Amino acid sequence: MELYSIKDLDLKNKKVFIRCDFNVPTDEYNNITDDRRIRSALATINYCLDQECAVILASHFGRPEGKFDEKYSLAPVQKRLFQLLKRDVVLASDVVGEDAMQKVSELKNGEVLLLENLRFEAGETKNNEELSKKLASMADIYINDAFGVSHRAHASVEGITHFFDNNSKAAGFLLQKEIQFFATLMKKPARPFVAIVGGSKVSGKLEALVNLLPRVDKILIGGGMAFTFLKKLGYNIGASLVEDDLLDEAGRIMDEAKRLGVKFYLPVDIIAAEKFDAEAVSKAVTSQEIPDGWMGLDIGPATVRLYREVLNNVQTVLWNGPMGVYEMERFARGSIKIAGYVADSYATTVVGGGDTADLVQRIGLDDEMTFISTGGGASLELLEGKTLPGVEPLVKVAAE
Numbered sequence: 001m002e003l004y005s006i007k008d009l010d011l012k013n014k015k016v017f018i019r020c021d022f023n024v025p026t027d028e029y030n031n032i033t034d035d036r037r038i039r040s041a042l043a044t045i046n047y048c049l050d051q052e053c054a055v056i057l058a059s060h061f062g063r064p065e066g067k068f069d070e071k072y073s074l075a076p077v078q079k080r081l082f083q084l085l086k087r088d089v090v091l092a093s094d095v096v097g098e099d100a101m102q103k104v105s106e107l108k109n110g111e112v113l114l115l116e117n118l119r120f121e122a123g124e125t126k127n128n129e130e131l132s133k134k135l136a137s138m139a140d141i142y143i144n145d146a147f148g149v150s151h152r153a154h155a156s157v158e159g160i161t162h163f164f165d166n167n168s169k170a171a172g173f174l175l176q177k178e179i180q181f182f183a184t185l186m187k188k189p190a191r192p193f194v195a196i197v198g199g200s201k202v203s204g205k206l207e208a209l210v211n212l213l214p215r216v217d218k219i220l221i222g223g224g225m226a227f228t229f230l231k232k233l234g235y236n237i238g239a240s241l242v243e244d245d246l247l248d249e250a251g252r253i254m255d256e257a258k259r260l261g262v263k264f265y266l267p268v269d270i271i272a273a274e275k276f277d278a279e280a281v282s283k284a285v286t287s288q289e290i291p292d293g294w295m296g297l298d299i300g301p302a303t304v305r306l307y308r309e310v311l312n313n314v315q316t317v318l319w320n321g322p323m324g325v326y327e328m329e330r331f332a333r334g335s336i337k338i339a340g341y342v343a344d345s346y347a348t349t350v351v352g353g354g355d356t357a358d359l360v361q362r363i364g365l366d367d368e369m370t371f372i373s374t375g376g377g378a379s380l381e382l383l384e385g386k387t388l389p390g391v392e393p394l395v396k397v398a399a400e
């Protein structure tokens with residue numbers, strides 16, 4: 001698949017609207033705790049500025065309820081952008097209101113304007129045409145560099161593209177990179193290719209599992225989703241997370257893996273706890289011996305060793321979803337150990353955004369991975385084989 005590229009556009013003396021994903025985590029004092037998403041957008045922003053155009057940046061931030069809310073202002077992002085770009089960034093006090101429109105009309109080449117949080121406008125998440133039109137009216141060129149939100153048909157992501165012809169819209173460098181990376185991963189991975197799939201539920205990753213099966217050589221299952229598979233195999237899983245309505249589907253996945261010759265691994269032991277609590281009494285048990293009423297909250301030490309062996313000789317690793325309740329220290333060990341093995345491997349290692357990216361960063365292994373996606377939901381939809389609504393209008397040549 002080939003996307004329209006900024007490099008093919010003539011940006012000189014134009015107003016360029018760049019949809020970014022500045023939805024960064026902050027602490028209780030409004031300090032940005034991880035600015036990776038802002039740094040990831042710099043290549044596109046700097047490229048545009050070098051072409052002597054005026055830049056309008058737009059992003060959502062948190063989940064305000066369609067109206068101005070100081071708590072969700074992009075002011076902290078403005079400050080960080082100023083530090084990173086080393087030039088003034090003006091923040092409009094609204095999105096498409098009087099102030100934004102006034103500032104857009106005064107914007108000159110080389111200047112950067114940041115609109116307020118797109119979700120202060122209720123029409124953003126509803127893909128409202130009126131809002132898309134107002135946003136589009138600000139600029140000559142539209143660039144989408146917000147991979148993390150490209151699986152959403154929102155006004156600044158999808159609706160807005162209808163107001164630009166093919167010579168005036170393009171994918172930013174980050175979006176290009178994400179799409180290309182996942183396309184290569186799904187089409188031409190170096191083998192053996194292993195997918196590590198964890199997280200809470202089978203339902204959230206079902207389509208991704210089904211789509212991955214014919215492409216991978218091995219699948220390692222962890223997290224809460226493991227218990228639906230273990231239950232299907234007849235194990236007593238105590239009070240662990242389970243989706244009874246998906247037992248048959250879990251069986252079909254395991255049968256299909258067998259038919260395709262894909263090695264399908266489940267945890268052989270578990271850290272089980274008396275209750276879902278960071279301080280709960282817990283112990284390592286084999287997957288056959290989870291006590292009644294106890295719940296499995298992490299993979300056990302034997303599984304960690306087994307998965308290390310599996311990871312030893314692979315060429316490509318895709319990891320999506322933690323191995324346990326990594327937010328609680330006691331149940332984070334499995335995920336941390338696996339992160340270490342993935343980081344140490346000589347394989348191409350791809351971390352699929354969301355919780356897994358968060359975990360890898362928290363333990364300082366982000367630089368050791370080949371690629372960490374900036375979008376959890378968006379990367380999952382790519383793994384499911386979908387074309388994202390924010391990407392579709394930017395496709396120049398469809399995938400063969």
Ligand code: AMP
Pocket residue numbers: 198199200201204222223224225241296297298320321322323324325326327354355
């Ligand atoms: P997901 O959004 O599906 O990737 O799931 C991530 C969440 O799964 C994290 O918040 C983990 O705490 C949770 N999780 C992982 N393992 C388990 C488990 N064994 N039981 C309950 N929740 C889990």
